[in-house]
Amino acid sequence: MERDLASTGAVRRLRTPGERERRDPPPPCLGHDDPAGKKLGGGSRRRLLPEAHAAPLLLLYLLGLRALVHLSLQQLLQGPAGPRAAYLENITAIGPRTVGSPENEILAVNYLLEQIKAIETESSDVHKISIDIQRPTGSFSIDFLGGFTSYYANITNVVVKLEPRNGAKHAVLSNCHFDSVPNTPGRYIILFLASHGFITQHHWAKSIRAFINLEAAGVGGKELVFQTGPENPWLVEAYVFAAKHPFASVVAQEVFQSGIIPADTDFRIYRDFGNIPGIDLAFIENGYIYHTKYDTSDRILTDSIQRAGDNILGMLKYLATSDKLARSSEYQHGNVVFFYVLGLFVLAYPARVGTIMNYILTAIAILYLGKKILQPRKMAVNYVKELSTAFGFTILSWFTTLLTVLIVALFISLIGRSLSWYTHFYVSVLLYGTASVAKLILVHTLAKRFLYKVSEYLGELYFDVPVVAWSIALTLLTQLGLCSAFVCTMWIVFPLLTKLIIKYVMIYLLGMLIPYLYIMYLAWTIFEMITPIMGRSGSEIPPDVVLAVFIVSYTIILSSYFLHFLYLAKSTKKTLMTLATVFAVTFVLVCSGVFFPYSSDSTSPKPKRIFLQHVSRKFHGLNGNLIRSDSGIWINGFDYTGISHITPHKPELNESIRANCEKDAPLCGFPWIFPVHFLLRKNWYLPAPDVSPTSPVNFKLLSKEQMPWDSTKFTFEVSGPSHISLSIRPHKGTTLSSWSLGDGTPLDNIGGDYFVFYSHGLQAAAWHFWIELKVSEKLSDGMVTLAVAAHYFFGEDQKSLQLYALMERFPDWTFPSGWVCTYDQFVY
Template structure:
């Protein structure tokens, strides 16, 4: 090969050089001794030309190796998760069979809605009977005290845009297990036995209450006394927006002794209970879980995602944290969220092994806390957060966040040293390397953008033609549709770059430079997440640390022999931990994310979210495989195969082959629909009825609306879409919670007026002018156990004070004021007052006030017309229905 001093010749020599020497700027290369020059041109000292026939990976190996690798990791993840729900058999302190008997008996009462006899009488009596039986069998080392609390109270919460809550005479069953001599401090264990309407609530949350009963039974029989008390709260009003926990922690005389808590919840039906929230601060609680839980399953990533507000959900954890200032642990079942809050949430769907596993974990943790010296002085241990994550269900790794920050900084520094070694060269070489690294980074970001944009175009098209959620029942459709599209575009962009920009460039040099780009990306992510104080930065730390280790393991092989099969195997082995853990995290996210799309509202296009998430996962998983594209001889067959798979999936999805929902009795995937037989009455400023109507108001809980139901019920079409009453708060519709911004597409079929026997009574008791120049209006409402009240102040009028929450009115994001109300049995009439400050004389009154009633149980729940319509819904739907009224007044 001839040498030339021309710039063009120098560029060619730069791009044909291997990784033996750091890259140089082509125009500043100097002549070298003949032996050195032979090495740069790819010749061995003993002869043999490597540049003319470089060692490259056959396409089959370059594509199949990562694919089989990822599939193998997915199998390992599946096996580890299966082990989580199948603990080893043998003598157990906790008896899952007895807990299952409790579960069967509780769910036999059916739906247990706040205010219903099933919730307030039957379940409460059953719990008291079992507690009494447990007390009879308890040892002399313990004392059991029982209290039935009926609290009344009010609070405000910045959830779902912000609203206030009022509850009256709801029910809590509270049990305290303590040493005979008594105990000053206590740990709380919380479950709830109430349910949403029309669901037996086996996993949410009867199984947790059954587990708590069995734990109480097990501990009470032990001859070994506890150091601290354990308070078991069976709360009867969690589904009514966390009211019972607020009533307990702010009003019960035992609440002041509580120093920590464990909250048992569900976002799915059975499976594994995930620790997804801890604290605030108090890292010793995580250590307690690690020390005592037999089958740990916990991740700080879930905590930071949940607390970010991305997931529209809250648990009693928030009440104890915000109103009780108590640290705790939040656990929830997450498997099979498709049937959460539906009629399919039955006891027979919860594995006995799952009950055993939950019982082992919670019993162990409660015993540990009840004997811990830390419980008596938790205020001394509020020193920062903790990084925690389980290693495939075998054990949990945890360390203080400040230690994590140090580790992250050290790992980032190692990455900087690795990259800096290539930069801290003679100036000309450093500039050349930085230029090549920057160009490679631009091409990488370009490939990501093309993959995201192209995949989103497909997702938008799928949404526009009405084929959303094809992957809801068939999960792998999302991989074949969006995953293949994303990966094909990634490979295609880099193939074009390799062919046209990096033409005649040494493959080993390209493999190394694109490895450095991925390393730089993860290092920047690590530094950024650490700077933001996020404990989830440990994921980036794993990717940086193991990539550096992999580089150390493969450098010599790549340098001396090129991209051999040994290099591939060692490379995949070195990246085993980060790839396996990312696959593990992906499963947790998918397990929670996909079912939630069935109840995410009519305004959020689920395919766009799914496509974005699949592209993000594809980018992460491909980050350290991009160099394989440049080390491979070709990528044509890979691109053609991926494109063909995508095309087939696209055609099948567009043709409607993959129906989103399933009526399979063993594994249902129902479409959720809410129906309310509604009667509306609008009153004018003079108090007379201005207009009224009646009909069945219908809400589909997912993006597809009623498109799949319309063939079965033709009248559910665009002509019957609900119109918003602009002058009325929340569009004049009986929202049970302020979620109207998520469900703007709804339907209204005319139907006869339905007058419940327990009709609402609403009246203005007084109107008075206060010394501080406001108008005070006092009201009384008598109605069913579940109601919603909306207020809208008129122009020139300010709602300054009221008797709800903390006294300061909390407006929703829409500007209206929303109050959620519930009561138990024998509740008094609801009295409340509001104060209005008038700046300009209003023309049409000061305030519009509306009250919506919800008859979610009993004889008033159904109507003839409602039952007739329910029978027409296909068996792959879950229609939840009740009777409602809406009354609006202007004052």
Template sequence: MVIGGRRTAAMAGRLEAGMPALLVLYVLGIRGLVHLSLQQLLTPGARLSDFNASNARTYLKQIAAIDSRTVGSPANEILAVNYILDRIRDIQKKRNEVHNITVEVQRPTGSFSFAGGFTYYDHITNIAVKLEPARGAQHAVLANCHFDSVVNTPGASDDAVSCAVLLEILGSLSSTSVSLKHAIIFLFNGAEEENLQGSHGFITQHPWAKLVRAFINLEAAGVGGKELVFQTGPENPWLVQAYVKAAVHPFVSVVAQEIFQSGIIPSDTDFRIYRDFGKIPGIDLAYIENGYIYHTKYDTADRIHIDSIQRAGDNVLGVLKYLASSQILADSSEYRHGKLVFFDVMGLFVLSYSAYIGTNVNYIIGIVTLLYLSIKCKLEGFCSSYFFAMWVILPLITKMFLPQECLCQGSFYKYIAIYLLGLFFPYIHTIYYVWIVFEMFTPIFGRLDTETPPDKNMAILIVVCTVILLSYFVKFIYLVRSTKKLMLCLAFVSGVTFVLVCSGLFFPYSGDMNSPKPMRIFLQHTTRTFHNLNGEVVKTDSGILVNGYDYSGLSHITPHIPELNDTIKAQCEDAPICGFPHFVFLRKNWYVPAPPPPVSEKMKFKLSSKEEMPWGAMRMNFEVKGPSHMTVYVRPHNRFVLSSWSLGDGIPVPSNGGDYSVHYSHGLQAPVWKFWIEVKGSDDYSDGMVTIAAASHYFFGSNQHSPHLDTLLQRFPAWSFPSSWVSTYDLYIY
């Protein structure tokens, strides 16, 4: 007994000494494999396609060199359009005779409901290219990118690189001697950043839209890296299966799809337009790496590695060729059923199966493991539930192979080896996606809004991931001799981490050109004019409206620019959007008094006529002339309602704030914008029926700048990205 006791004590001592090191090596080894997989842009051993990344990189550099390509600007409507058309003409000259290439420049006008308001576009620009067999085609797959960019940004990843990829794919496919079965329509749309207007103009108005049976949308939520398939469908599992068969370097996740479609991520893509207005199934993919510089001046061509371009080109070319040769595309409605569970394994291959199978597996696991998943209804509806099922079923299977004899007899080495081997796939798959989640969401939380604490979101993510990753190691705590000592060490590490996080020692921004993490700030040199019911000006002022696009506001900016402090914090007035020309409405704003900006041509807002309609409504006809970006807000007074207007389907829908908003943009040239509204209500008009605010934004040209604005911009620190322009705000009562 004494000898056995000594042996047990010796084994326990060795276990206590070696267990932490073993677990650390295990976790670090898995982390290393995940890091290698995510950094390996091109799948080892995969056959490269006919896509030439060098050609695409040349296209990318030249499009991004045009710099800020906002809708309505000469850069977007002339320079970018002409460059793309020139490249298409070059491709036409080299095409094989088995293909036809048709090019059309579309300049649509229309309106639709978007994000709780309405958007109206006039003479924006799309370039549509149809590649089809010489005999013609009755069906087509659509490949979409957009060449416009956010104001003051070169937009290399969002979305010049995607247009460069599509140009090279067009050239590659058109030069081959193998004819396609169906057509491929390449849409280079010029107004995505303006509430997805370009795609809406194409899918609702272009005659080729009737040919489209499926689409691929190329987007960005970061700069470079791997492009993630984060939306598919709706339903149509055959599209995912097409990607699985044809993609050379797969990177796909049903978890990402359900996160994005939940609305957590504050953005949208053309996928929504094709799905909702075209009723077309599709695939949505986007670059997600380095989201810190997304929509900033740092989104330049040199930051996108050529291997990122190659992998996107290989994947999209493969999927387009597969779809354009598929029998399914001609009658995809027959396959429009069910959902699919899909995910890639370390970028090497994709696992996919029907959600029906996944649900049945969840039921079985739920029955077998009621302690883990007790509520059966929670298992339905979520394709991503495979993720949690994996953490239940694989450890259960592993437990069947664990040695049953006592650990004191020396079998603990075998026990640990089998246990850790059984956890290998859940661990490596989980860390793979945890890495992706933090890569994607850390910068997103930093630009989410001014009211949601990013630290809170990050803490929730960290706690959830920690619980998942460490819960299966808890039993090892009880295998060591001094449990108390180990718990004290863990508590000490947690305490030190907590103190460091709360101390403020870690500055959240960086101006390092090799790895910038800028703070986003909007500055608008604004003139405001308020009119009463008689049309008289009752108030006017001017200043620089500052929007701190961050939860911390301007606390980090004030030491550099002392006048930007809480003493000049803007107060929300009783007027639409708080009486300011917000382009993106944020609740933390500062208003620095300044002389009016010099504007050579101001917005003209006019009530041209009004008439009482037979159904008891008052119709007001308006005419608006101004820059390419304007927004009109309508607020009916008490006892009155906005019953109808000339926009969209004629049914006004209020935004989240209760007012009715219309975001307007136009191309290089557009006529006077004319619209009408109808107001119903009381016969007492003494206080007016409606308040209307009209805001204008000068995003390019000489009107974009002012001396005071330029002077202030020079004082911002290098780790910030102040995006600036001139704007106006006019309020009227009718």
């Protein structure tokens, strides 16, 4: 590249800006000084790149990479998927299939049995098919959404075993749900019930040595492997070898397991309660309609179904005949690095190999930098000073860019224009992307003009800065044991090789193709998952802030090896003016509300989700008497905009009916399905008449016993609909020491409440449970408060006339999901 500061010294005659502008630039090149001081690949002195050439070139480069990524993502199978695709269409045609409903427990089960029988008649005599209908009862606790305990009774599992005629000792499990969420035909609801009931109670579970779990966070595209193991690299190797169309990312695995995404899968159940290794796959495209009325079979491409079928079948065949399956526990040794390479194949290698490679690469980077430091003392000192200054200034530019874009995102959120990019993702690029790029360019342009005096010799310095930054990141991630460190490896290997070998800008950009193409591919995967989640991430997290952070991070990564071009550029004035204009126009349009967040477009709907529960609440005192009661329609908007977009269409839904949190009641005194009140603090309560379900909940205190170990044991009985949530709040000075649920150790939720979700199948006996409380001080207001919420997800009790009428008046760009529930609170 241009002459090193270390080899030229820090002192040169300072030229005026006019002198620099009068230099006629030759074709851009990336030459280096040889020991004799002659320029390789160019003239004797470094000349600046014309802005009219450099800016369009870089823009076309990035657009070309984006086009390659888009083409790769469209590489699904061509041709019909065959009759197997009709299974999904037929089972979703049944409609919503909530656990406990006749649609799920009878119609869906009968359909599955019919199809299995049909397959059995077509199968050869080589294999034997066995069918078992399991209806387990059990309980477990997991650290999900801050703390969650489940009790299930008489739910339905359809278990099918395919084995050789002479039997088999070891098996591979393929798992997925056939139930759905209320009010949608969609395919999966994460309740973990069936998986826990099978793996802990079914007699076939003892033979299982590995599993494949099929989930969904979207409705098509390529199914992504986003969890493996734990620490079973042979499973990833099997997937890479056996899957016909592999698509996997260890980055997705580590992001998902970090808890950033508020979701979980049956993978946890098989791993934690069965001690079985496995692979988690999920469709991730078009998560906008996941668990909505639009989540229908016709919206999944048959190519996607065929692709997933080919991959899963290939894996099952390979694993079932693998010698490692019988002794899978013996191959549990460390993690594995795996990632999709340019839409072509998945590369996988042991994490320990990756660690060695990372440290070797770090050493090479140190040698590269050390060569410049190991020079005469004065030159070395000057280089270290300049590099430290440049590194510090780059960090400062990143921080100021992030701060600027966050201010914009916060302003957009405060004026009520959040999610303007939800339907039009390009708006986020034009708003936050242009702001990020413009701020970075502006900061470094000012530095080139006022901080440095010999700008044409600084390109080399600002190439070394990202080498240092990526080397530090590589070391830290490797020390933390994160397999995602391989991304940093790419951003050191290719730039160094390219710089040391190639001299011309065009060829230099081609040499950087692989890391840039991969990071854009990875960014697409992350944005494809994150963007729809922002529409159901709660009312407390500003989605614009989250997306702005991602876009700034992405911009910093993409610009890391482009910053040195700024110091080789003759000017950046036109680029800055263009970016500022695009940002300003987009900002004005967003603030004026031109970009509406939601869409009812039949080809690509992006609805706003709204949950409505017509609830009757009763609050009982210590002596069992009714203190107060009320009823209304409880409304949750499920995203940061709340009901602000709904109010113009339904004036009665406004801030005047904002619900207040009942501080003394468990989970704020409302009938939560999951303990997510910390994510949905903004909700509304519209007064409405009482509801009277035909099968009301019945909650009884059966006994109160003083135990020998100075605790009090309460035993309760509960009966009612198929879904009941129970919240327990011990009073101050009281501790919930044990209970009959889970493993016997209570798992509290955020805020100190204990949350239990109860589900039962078509029929079940009354639910009995007990809790033990220890008191450390004298109490006058009782020991514990319990709240019982009954949810009517199906049948004649599901919706009231008032709820029907309200839901019918919602705009077509919404997805209102509603049901009746009751809430009863007791103090003991």
